[in-house]
Amino acid sequence: MNQRRTQTLNTSATGRTNRRGLRPLRLRRFLVWVLLGLLSQAPALAQTDGPAISPQTARTLYLSEVQLTGATRTPLATVYRHLDLVPGQPIDQTQLVDAVDRLRSRGLFKSVEFYTRPGEQRGHLILVLEVEEQGLDFRWAAGNTDLDGWYLVPAMLAYDNALGKGRLLDLQWRVGFRHTALLLRYAQPTAGDGRDYWGTQVHFKSTDRPYFSDGAEYRHVVGTGGGSGVFGRRFGDHNLAEIGLIIESVDVAEVSTTHTSNGEGSYGEEVVVPTEDLPDPIRDVVGRDGRAILTLDWQHDTRAKLKRAGSPVSGIWGRVKGRFVAQDKYSHVGLQADLRAFKEAPGGVLAARMRGAWVGESAAFYDRLYLGGMYSVRGFPTHSLSAPGGDTWLWSGSLEYRSRILGDNKGTKLAGLFFLDAGASGASDADDPYVGVASSAGYGLRMRVWWLDWIGVDVGFPLTARPVDMRFQVNASIGWSF
Amino acid sequence: MRRTAAVLWLTCWGLVAWADEAPRLVDVTPSRMGDQVVCRLQTVGVPGEKQLQSMRSGLESAVELTLAVVDENEKFLGGRSVSLRMAFDLWEEVFSVGQNGEERRFQSLADLQVYLSDLTHLSVGPAALLKPDGRYRIKAQLVVHAIAPDEQKRVEDVIAGEQRPRREGQDQQEASVSLGRLIRLFYKGGGEGQDGQELLSGWFTVGELADETH
Numbered sequence: 075m076n077q078r079r080t081q082t083l084n085t086s087a088t089g090r091t092n093r094r095g096l097r098p099l100r101l102r103r104f105l106v107w108v109l110l111g112l113l114s115q116a117p118a119l120a121q122t123d124g125p126a127i128s129p130q131t132a133r134t135l136y137l138s139e140v141q142l143t144g145a146t147r148t149p150l151a152t153v154y155r156h157l158d159l160v161p162g163q164p165i166d167q168t169q170l171v172d173a174v175d176r177l178r179s180r181g182l183f184k185s186v187e188f189y190t191r192p193g194e195q196r197g198h199l200i201l202v203l204e205v206e207e208q209g210l211d212f213r214w215a216a217g218n219t220d221l222d223g224w225y226l227v228p229a230m231l232a233y234d235n236a237l238g239k240g241r242l243l244d245l246q247w248r249v250g251f252r253h254t255a256l257l258l259r260y261a262q263p264t265a266g267d268g269r270d271y272w273g274t275q276v277h278f279k280s281t282d283r284p285y286f287s288d289g290a291e292y293r294h295v296v297g298t299g300g301g302s303g304v305f306g307r308r309f310g311d312h313n314l315a316e317i318g319l320i321i322e323s324v325d326v327a328e329v330s331t332t333h334t335s336n337g338e339g340s341y342g343e344e345v346v347v348p349t350e351d352l353p354d355p356i357r358d359v360v361g362r363d364g365r366a367i368l369t370l371d372w373q374h375d376t377r378a379k380l381k382r383a384g385s386p387v388s389g390i391w392g393r394v395k396g397r398f399v400a401q402d403k404y405s406h407v408g409l410q411a412d413l414r415a416f417k418e419a420p421g422g423v424l425a426a427r428m429r430g431a432w433v434g435e436s437a438a439f440y441d442r443l444y445l446g447g448m449y450s451v452r453g454f455p456t457h458s459l460s461a462p463g464g465d466t467w468l469w470s471g472s473l474e475y476r477s478r479i480l481g482d483n484k485g486t487k488l489a490g491l492f493f494l495d496a497g498a499s500g501a502s503d504a505d506d507p508y509v510g511v512a513s514s515a516g517y518g519l520r521m522r523v524w525w526l527d528w529i530g531v532d533v534g535f536p537l538t539a540r541p542v543d544m545r546f547q548v549n550a551s552i553g554w555s556f
Numbered sequence: 557m558r559r560t561a562a563v564l565w566l567t568c569w570g571l572v573a574w575a576d577e578a579p580r581l582v583d584v585t586p587s588r589m590g591d592q593v594v595c596r597l598q599t600v601g602v603p604g605e606k607q608l609q610s611m612r613s614g615l616e617s618a619v620e621l622t623l624a625v626v627d628e629n630e631k632f633l634g635g636r637s638v639s640l641r642m643a644f645d646l647w648e649e650v651f652s653v654g655q656n657g658e659e660r661r662f663q664s665l666a667d668l669q670v671y672l673s674d675l676t677h678l679s680v681g682p683a684a685l686l687k688p689d690g691r692y693r694i695k696a697q698l699v700v701h702a703i704a705p706d707e708q709k710r711v712e713d714v715i716a717g718e719q720r721p722r723r724e725g726q727d728q729q730e731a732s733v734s735l736g737r738l739i740r741l742f743y744k745g746g747g748e749g750q751d752g753q754e755l756l757s758g759w760f761t762v763g764e765l766a767d768e769t770h
Contacts, residue, residue, distance in 0.1 A: 133647060167615050167616055167704070167706075168706055170615070188702065191613055192614075199613035200613070212734070214735055216731060
């Protein structure tokens with residue numbers, strides 16, 4: 075059976091090559107049919123295994139057409155665009171299964187069943203898709219964002235592919251570790267020639283931004299509301315570029331709240347810190363403001379589809395992103411670069427991340443950079459390695475060894491990891507911008523919950539001076555840290 | 557003798573029934589071969605109409621059988637999965653069934669149907685799992701794929717639950733699941749399992765198992 079499969083794959087490769095030279099293919103196919111015709115007249119010979127019976131070129135399968143049943147609003151043209159198949163093209167089982175998987179992953183339909191029927195000629199097949207259109211769907215979701223950490227979506231109303239064009243529509247209420255949000259999103263994951271995509275959203279979001287001062291943790295609420303849109307295009311299999319525009323209002327609370335006591339008796343827990351006692355960079359921006367943000371993003375992704383311990387076994391993911399913020403005296407430019415690399419190692423996968431970022435000095439505290447926490451240096455609480463007003467430059471790096479602990483027929487169910495993080499940050503407008511490199515090491519667990527995502531916990535131990543009196547830091551997460 | 561009877565049964569009216577019969581299990585019979593518990597599965601309607609169409613267009617179809625020994629409390633004691641990949645060679649015009657790298661060839665559809673209607677000596681697990689005084693049953697599940705899934709499907713690269721597509725380029729990861737689907741799966745007591753037909757054998761003890769070693 076394995077041998078037969080290998081032959082099929084070789085056959086496909088031959089077929090693709092010959093598409094550029096149709097004459098030799100036709101001639102060979104003609105000869106094959108003549109031979110087959112002669113052999114069909116001689117049953118005794120046809121029973122023998124001879125090379126003439128199974129010439130490789132004749133065994134190529136071709137897709138004649140796609141037939142769609144059950145669709146009430148989605149046209150076949152939309153389906154072709156998402157399948158990425160063309161009538162007449164050579165096809166094999168893997169290509170066909172992958173194409174249907176791709177269609178399923180785009181969420182156009184509630185369900186997609188499929189089979190094939192013979193076409194008019196031998197070796198030509200018809201793909202039959204039996205679909206059920208999407209309806210109004212109540213959903214539950216979880217995720218994480220670079221800016222706000224992890225979140226849950228206890229209520230989400232989705233109506234995907236409402237117009238039969240493959241667009242996604244949802245209204246979600248998001249509750250996070252440090253933020254709550256209401257979002258209305260409308261997106262087209264595949265547009266134009268299939269390489270473009272776009273999305274729009276209206277959002278109302280409130281984030282508890284942590285900052286540390288004198289060994290105590292404070293929270294300051296920053297609310298945003300507005301609309302945004304993005305347009306992106308994929309280049310080849312590994313690159314994409316995106317441009318985005320956000321127009322929003324920003325509302326910075328007039329007071330902070332203590333989250334932990336500073337141990338000096340100044341403030342206990344959950345105490346309101348009045349405006350006059352706020353750190354200068356925060357007090358200066360209290361109130362409402364409006365702004366427009368233009369983003370430019372380039373991403374490169376060569377990560378392997380094959381995973382081990384929940385991680386790609388090889389490849390890199392990289393990003394360079396620029397932000398241009400137009401906001402009166404807080405207008406600024408920001409840049410960030412992020413590189414993640416994966417390599418299979420004995421018993422698991424080695425994963426590494428390197429990130430660098432810079433923002434202009436005029437950026438408000440909520441647009442500045444902060445070090446510490448789940449997505450930078452895990453042995454320290456979130457933002458604890460930066461001043462309350464934030465930093466203007468930052469770098470951080472992480473090295474992780476990830477290994478499977480338990481598995482099932484779907485792959486890894488429980489993975490363990492060891493990590494080493496390091497990073498530094500500073501503010502070019504501060505008196506002493508460089509505070510040294512912070513580092514930490516630790517371990518973590520990730521469990522795959524089939525109806526949710528990877529959930530996990532990391533325990534980090536600081537290896538350098540601690541800004542707060544904690545011997546270790548526990549971080550809970552939804553998804554991987556990178 | 558048993559195989560001859562099966563051939564006659566199918567030839568007489570089984571083929572007529574096959575045409576409009578959905579693939580399903582009709583009987584599970586446990587027995588023993590040496591130190592292994594084995595079972596015989598009788599099916600009807602395999603390959604199904606859509607499987608046959610797919611095979612006749614040159615692609616592989618598949619039947620997945622999951623076999624388990626359970627005790628009186630429905631506790632899983634042991635078991636295994638068997639995947640039968642069925643194909644039709646468009647050029648040689650023969651059917652084949654592949655299992656664990658081995659291939660059987662059939663000159664006609666009737667031969668294939670006979671083979672698939674009576675699958676014998678399917679290993680379930682070691683007999684040592686069973687206590688002499690315990691009562692057990694074999695639970696068999698049949699899942700039919702019109703087109704065989706990719707054996708090297710990269711299941712780990714997506715979250716196993718129902719996934720909504722992510723827009724590329726976002727600064728976030730997000731996974732969602734339909735509440736209706738979630739409730740249905742929890743209500744059924746299922747996890748990541750696929751839909752399929754299940755059938756239980758009759759109760760048996762180790763001593764009651766016929767030894768088919770010879």
